[in-house]
Amino acid sequence: MSVTFIHAADLHLDRPFLGIDGCGETMKKRVRESTFSAFSRLIQTAIARKVDFILLAGDIFDGETRGLRAETQFKALIRPLADYDIAVYMLHGNHDPLDRHWSGLTYGEHVQIFGPSPERKTHRLKNGQTVNIYGFSYGSRHIPDNMIALYKKEPGADYHIAMLHGSLKGNSDHDVYAPFTLSDLLAKDMDYWALGHIHKRAVLNDNPPIIYPGSLQGLSAKETGEKGFYIVTLHHGHTKTEFIKTSGIIWETAELDVTGVETFDELVKRAEQKKEEHRKKQDAVLLRLVLTGEASFIPQTDSDLLEVLRVLEDERENFVWVTEIRQAVSLPLDRSKLASSSHFIGDIIRLIDQKQTVVEDVAMLYGHHRAKKYLTPLTDVDQRQLLEEAEKLILMGLTQQNSPHR
Amino acid sequence: MKILEIQIDRFGLFHHWQVSFDEAAFLTVYGPNEAGKSTLVNFIKCIFFGFPRKADLLPYLNDGGNPHDVGGSITLQTKQWGKLKIVRYYQRNGGKATFFNENGDVLSEEAWYSFLHGIDRDVFEAVFCFDLEGLKGIERLKAEEFNRFLFNTGMVGERQLSDLEKSLEKQAGALFKPGGRLPLINQTLLELDALQAKLTEWKKQMDDYLTLKNQSEQLKKDIESAVSSKRDLEKQRHVFQRYKAAEPLVIDIISVKEALNQFPDLSRFPEDAKTRYDHWRTQVASYQGELDELETKMAPIKTALSQFGAEDDILQVEKQLTALQRQASERSLWEREWELRRERLRREKVVLHADLEQLGMTEDDLETLKNMPLDLDSKQWLRDEMNRWQTEAERSRAIEAACDTAEEKLRALKERRAELQNSILSEAAFQELENTWRKHQPEQLAAEKAHLEEKWMTLKKAKENAKWLSGFRIAAVLIPALFFIGFALLTLHDHPLWAGLSIILGGSFSFLVWRLFGALRERLMPQMDEKALRAQLSALEDQDAVDIHELQSVYQQEKDRRRELALVEAQIAEEEKTCRNYIQKNERIQLKLLEIEAGLREWREAIGLPEMAIALLPEAIQLAEKIRSQIQQIEELEAEAAHFKGLLADFRERYQQAVSLLDAPDLTLEEAFARLEHAKASREKKQKLIEALEHFQDHYDTVRAKCERAKMECQKLLELSGAETEEAFYRFCSLYVQKKEKEKQLQSLVTQLRHLAPRAEDRKQYFAWLSDGYWEGVSDEDFLKQLDELESHIKHLQQKLADAESQIKHMEKDETYPELLHDYKEKQYVLNDLAKKWGTIRTAQAVLNEAKERYQATRLPALLKRASLHFSNITAGKYVKLYYNEGDGFLVERSDGVIFSAASLSRGTREQLYLSLRLSLMDLMETDEAWPLIVDDGFVNFDAKRLKQVMEIFRQIGNRRQILFFTCHRHGSSAILELTNQRREGDRSNVGSIISDTAR
Known part of the structure; x- marks a missing residue:
């Protein structure tokens, strides 16, 4: 006999979507509710496919903006599972650690939440077989320790499934999130490792399966493509996994080669064409447009192009909303030649190459007593980007690129 | 570096246009507006630095010509390579140029770019091209702007830097101003502040949520406790009420028990x-x-x-008489059936007799017929044999008929043969006829004639050859003979022997040759008689006259008859063979028929049928079967007749037996039956009386x-x-x-009490409470009062809980806070985005400022030094020096030592100062090769004096570099060389005049 369950993680319910400023109320509502819609699809699938239970491997709520709505809606969405005898095993991740679970809401007897230390919960299947499920919730936001050593496989069950919200050791940014190594997990001899934390879908190992299902709904421009969860069937030594898409709104990034574009109309035409290429049948798309190629024509601001590309999208079910336009175009100039020039432009390029920081240059805003509390401090990468953009601005101005008089 | 020649295939107005500049360094290119001066400047830039984007090139492409031809070449005089020709076309070689040195060798593009020393189109335009734009509005610039303008001019040449700075300032200002309200970032900050304030308020409310939750929990506990107290009180009241209901019963029970104790002992008195x-x-x-x-x-x-x-003795035979009485009605039926069978038997026997006669048998043979084996196999065998017999008989008849037909045909053929044999010729006569016929065949005659003619021609040819051979034979004999004779005559005198020998040898040789030719002639001549040939030919020609048609007819008839005879002979042989075959076949069939008939006869005898024709056998079998069926029917009828006869005899016998017992031999059947009925009625009546008496008893x-x-x-x-x-x-x-x-009353009371208090301990408790006086002084009103108090307390708590829950629910359902959070986050994202845009602009401004500072520190002193010289020259020494400092900007020192702010200078002087700075920048950008300076009507507003001075500077510059001065004004100044209109050779364009400094 086999066991069938759903493995999902990183729901980040009610997480704000950035870059949808300017869209209409209907669209805004749909986007803001997309994390709930995705979770609702998961619940419907669980009922339709009659799974034995659901595993939610952390970050169910988005900590930063966690409100009551997320928890009450989560409670409302999972309530019907009790009628179908589908249990939910969930753990809290770094975004929704136990110490932030302040609302005191409970979700029903069919929802089992793991405590702050690795523990075992046993699920009894309808056919009498048993499944041991191991896991722990984040007590607080950071867990720098390797928790795998505390996972103890307890004999006597037909299947052993472990849940973990964490990341592979080696990424310094993520080493505070229950870091582990693949060999740690394999040594535990589990039938399945249900991971969470990484928003990109990944299969770290085939047998036994060690899987990140990724986020349920793309949450930012970085999380492109279709998102969803896995339906897993374990049958003594054999595993069948099936990915089910839940994201109704898909983030995508499109490169638009503007080489040869010489007028605004041409740019609009090409951008519209690109936009249509990304339109889905039913799903909506949040599109980041990156202008590439060698620019003959660069609009002074992206607002006009954005405005044109967003026209009427508000009213469409399968909208393609261009969230931003990034310019990665290169000017038709030979920078290295210019850099060696004795002209002032050469001085500029050399100066930019030497410049290490722009913190002082932008201190007027970034140090502003009112603004700084809302602004994210500039990273080195941001500063380098600012310098590059600034160089482009200067070169465009000084070399009369894009000048109507040229 | 100088431009020596410009050759344009196609560029704007120029088609197949070419101009050569002579060695003069200062060239004035004169043309009115729209004459193509700017086009020519652009062409030079394109050839030097490549074609710009299509949009910028459009004015020079839209002439309806082939864009493939857009381009041309410029020939330069350089220090590095001497003469250098740059060829570049818009749509050829991807717009790349080809460089030829004066030897015609192709130079690499890299070499050219190295030669440029980083000067590109923009630098060239900024430094080496002057146009009106640079001076536009110079007079309107405020002091600070003018200073910056001059500074930037000194840095980059053109005014783009100033424009860029202005643009950046404007853009930055539109995004953010520290104390502003309108810029986008400022507005966003205001919005964020508002959102933040709302959020703070909401966060506070969210804190209240927890208080409410705690309150709610406490209230739930309080309600639970109050409800529990109420429940206890209700329970107590219930107990009290039940006791009160049972109390009278308890009292009665005690009273009845006491009364019972007064009765005597009646324990043994029977129940009821x-x-x-x-x-x-x-x-x-x-x-x-x-x-x-x-x-x-x-x-x-x-x-x-x-x-x-006493009862009648007829009742002794009651049983027998009753049985006979029941069968009396059947007896007449049996008599009718017996008669019927007898009649049918008689008829069947008559038919049987007739059938036996038809089969040739008698009643004696009935046993044989009954035993005759007429099973299905025998009948099938007979059917098969009869079929075979009939088939073979039919075949035999068919063969006999065919045989008759064949014999008839044979007879006819034989008659025809006899006729034909009588009509044909004998073999000898036919042979003769055939030979005659053959000879008279036209082909035969023609072939023979051709053969004879050929022979005739051969003979004729042979005769001609023989004639020629005779001549040759004579010559062959005579010539050597004459030679030998001549030789003999010549030598006869001196060598007679030789002459003799010569005569002999000559004679022998002539004889041999004669004989040899004779033999050859004999061989060549055919052995045929010419006369015989002629006779044969004439005979052949005579034969043509014979009547060939008649001969043909006779021969053909004879041949036909003979062919028919042969055919008839063959047919007779064939028919005879057929007849024989038929007879043989028929004989075989007859044998088979005899065999079948013998079998059938044998079978007939075996089954006992009398002698009869074979064909009648099936019919006889059918009849035999019918007779057998009749015999069976007769036997059945006889059996039935015997059965009915037996029944009648039995009936009579039994009646006789019954009557004999009664001693009344004359008693008829009907009388006996009547007497029996009477006796039976009497007996029945007596029996009924006995039964009634027994019943009563x-x-x-x-x-x-x-x-x-x-x-x-x-x-x-x-x-x-x-x-x-x-x-x-x-x-x-x-x-x-x-x-x-x-006792019953006591029982009833106890039952009632049990009903009120089913539990024994309760009842026991009631008796105890009655004796103790436990509930004395307690009333239901007391309980009701306490319950009302509790009820109102619970209601109060529930109301409080409902309020709290409602608030909690409201807060849980309220979308304002999460929506505010979303708005806040989104707005924050927008702010960060705008901040980065602002940061880009600010960084650009900072970079420019820093670059300018560096410039000021490193390059400005040299630039000011050179510019001072130019400015002094242009102003004819009126101004001698230029200064620059952060506070005052540009300052000029007059020849009298007075220092002015540059901003206070007149428009003309400002232009001169601008020119000085441009020239000095050009000096600073200089490489080994002095680049040509292109001036596009740059000094349109200069007065004659200033212009003269400027021209003087240019002339000085012209010592080092070529100057192309594009103008639409004819300047009368002597500083400008007198120019003449002259259309150059090869100029097929419709552009204005090109004036070159040719007089130099």
């Missing part, structure tokens, strides 16, 4: 003794009455029975027994109750009934 005694007494009286009644009924029956005599006995038992029961009850008399018995009964009633 009085009822039972009364019952038995009533029974005795009733039974006695019934017995009297039965005796009255039985007396008349007994009297009637005594009056019956039985009933009488039963009632009497019951009466005795009732009397005994009465006695037994008296004994059990201990009463000696019936009176005493009834007194005891009365006491017993009273006690029982008390």
Whole structure:
């Protein structure tokens, strides 16, 4: 006999979507509710496919903006599972650690939440077989320790499934999130490792399966493509996994080669064409447009192009909303030649190459007593980007690129 | 570096246009507006630095010509390579240039770019091209702007830097101003502040949520506690109420128990003794009455029975007579059936006799017929044999018919053969006829004639050859003979021997040659007689006259007859063969038929059929079968007739037996039956009376027994109750009934109490409470009062809980806070985005400022030094020096030592200062090769004096570099070389005049 369950993680319910400023109320509502819609699809699938239970491997709520709505809606969405005898095993991740679970809401007897230390919960299947499920919730936001050593496989069950919200050791940014190594997990001899934390879908190992299902709904421009969860069937030594898409709104990034574009109309035409290429049948798309190629024509601001590309999208079910336009175009100039020039432009390029920081240059805003509390401090990468953009601005101005008089 | 020649295939207005500049360094290119001056400047830039984007090139492409030809070449004089030709076309070689040195060798593009020393189109335009734009509005610039303008001019040449700075400042200002409200970032900050304020408020409310949750939890506990108290009180009240309901019963029970204790001991007194005694007494009286009644009924029956005599002896044979009576109706039916069978038997036997006769058999043969094996196999075998026999007989008949036809045909053929044999010629006559016919065939005649003619021609040719050979033979003999004779005559005198030998040799040789040619002629001549040939030919020609048609007809008829005869012979042989085959076949069939017939005869004899024709056998078998069926039917009829006859005989015999027992031999059947009926009725009547008497007697006995038992029961009850008399018995009964009633009352009270208090301990408790006086002074009103108080307390708590829950629900359902959070986050994202845009602009501004500072520190002193020289020259020494500092900007020192702010200079002087800075920048950008300076009507506003001075500077510059001065004004100044209109060779364009400094 086999066991069938759903493995999902990183729901980040009610997480704000950035870059949808300017869209209409209907669209805004749909986007803001997309994390709930995705979770609702998961619940419907669980009922339709009659799974034995659901595993939610952390970050169910988005900590930063966690409100009551997320928890009450989560409670409302999972309530019907009790009628179908589908249990939910969930753990809290770094975004929704136990110490932030302040609302005191409970979700029903069919929802089992793991405590702050690795523990075992046993699920009894309808056919009498048993499944041991191991896991722990984040007590607080950071867990720098390797928790795998505390996972103890307890004999006597037909299947052993472990849940973990964490990341592979080696990424310094993520080493505070229950870091582990693949060999740690394999040594535990589990039938399945249900991971969470990484928003990109990944299969770290085939047998036994060690899987990140990724986020349920793309949450930012970085999380492109279709998102969803896995339906897993374990049958003594054999595993069948099936990915089910839940994201109704898909983030995508499109490169638009503007080489040869010489007028605004041409740019609009090409951008519209690109936009249509990304339109889905039913799903909506949040599109980041990156202008590439060698620019003959660069609009002074992206607002006009954005405005044109967003026209009427508000009213469409399968909208393609261009969230931003990034310019990665290169000017038709030979920078290295210019850099060696004795002209002032050469001085500029050399100066930019030497410049290490722009913190002082932008201190007027970034140090502003009112603004700084809302602004994210500039990273080195941001500063380098600012310098590059600034160089482009200067070169465009000084070399009369894009000048109507040229 | 100088431009020596410009050659344009196609560029704007220029088509197949070419101009050569001579060695003069200062060239004025004059043309009115729209004449193509700017086009020419652009062409030069394109050839030097490549074609710009299409949009910028459009003005030079839209002339309807082939864009493939857009381009041309420029020939330069350089220090590095001498003459250098740059060829570049827009749509050839991807817009790349090809460089040829004066030897015609191609130079690499890299070499050219190295030669440029980083000067690109923009630098070239900024530094080496002057146009009107640079001076536009110079007079309107404010002091600070002018200073910056000058500074930037000194840095980059053109005014883009100033424009860029202005643009950046404007963009930055539109995004953010530290104290502003309108810029986008400022607005966003305001919005964020507002959102933040709302969020703070909401966060506070969210904190209240927890308080409410705690409150709610506490209220729930309080309500639970109050409800529990109420429940306890209600329970207590319930107990009280139940006790109160049971209290009278408890009192009654105690009273009844006391009354019961007063009765004597009646424990052995029988249950329901009085009822039972009364019952038995009533029974005795009733039974006695019934017995009297039965005796009255039985007396008349007994009297009637005594009056019956002895019964009739006919009843002794009642059984036999009854059986005969039942079969009396069937007897007539049996008689009819027996007669019917007999008649049918007679008819069947007549038919059987006739059929036997038809088959040739008699009644004696019936046994043979019955045993005749006529099973299905035998019949099938007969059918098969008969089929075979018939088939073979038919085949035999068909063959005989065919044989007859063949014999008929054979006879006809033989007759025809005899006819033909009589009509044909004998073999010899036919041979002769055939030879004659053959000879007279036209082909034969023609072939023979051709053969003869050929022979004739051969003969004729041979004769000609023989004639020629004769001539040759004579020559061949005569010439050597004459030679030898001549030789002999010549040598006869000196060498007679030789002459003799010569004569002999000559004679021999001539003889041999003669003989040789004779033999050759013989061989060549054919052995044929010319006359015979001629005769044959003429005979052939004569034969043509014979009547070939008649001969043909006779021969053909004879041949036809012979062919027919041969055919008839063949047909006769064939028919004879066919006949023989038929006969043989028929014989074989006959044999087969005989064989089948023998088999059939043998079978007929075996089954016992008489002699008959084979063909009748199937019919005989059918008849035999029919007879067998008749025999079977006759036998069945005989059996049936015997059966009915037997029945009738049996009936008669049994009747006789019955009558013989009665001793009344004359009694008829019907009389016997009547007498029997009467005897039976009498017997039945007597039997009924006996049965009635027996029934009454039985009933009488039963009632009497019951009466005795009732009397005994009465006695037994008296004994059990201990009463000696019936009176005493009834007194005891009365006491017993009273006690029982008390007990019943007690039982009823206990039952009622049990109903009210099912639990034994409760009941026990009630008795205890009654004796203790536990509930004395307590009333239901007390309970009700306490319950009302609790109820209102609970309601109050529930209301409070509902309020709290409602607030909690409201907060949980409220979308404002999450929506605010979303708005806040989104706005924050927008702010960060805008901040980065602003940061880019600010960084650009900072970079520019820093670059300018560096420039000021490193390059400005040299630039000011050079610019001072130029400015002094242009102003004819009026101004001698230029200064620059952060606070004052540009300052100029007049020749009298007075220093002015540059901003205070007049427009003309400002232009001169601008020119000075441009020239000095050019000096600073200089490489080994002095680049040509292109001036596009740059000094349109200069007065004659200033212009002269400027031209002087240019002339000085012209010592080092070529200057191309594009103008639409004819300047009368002597500083400008006198120019003439001259259309250059090869100029097919419709552009304005090109004026070159040719007079130099």
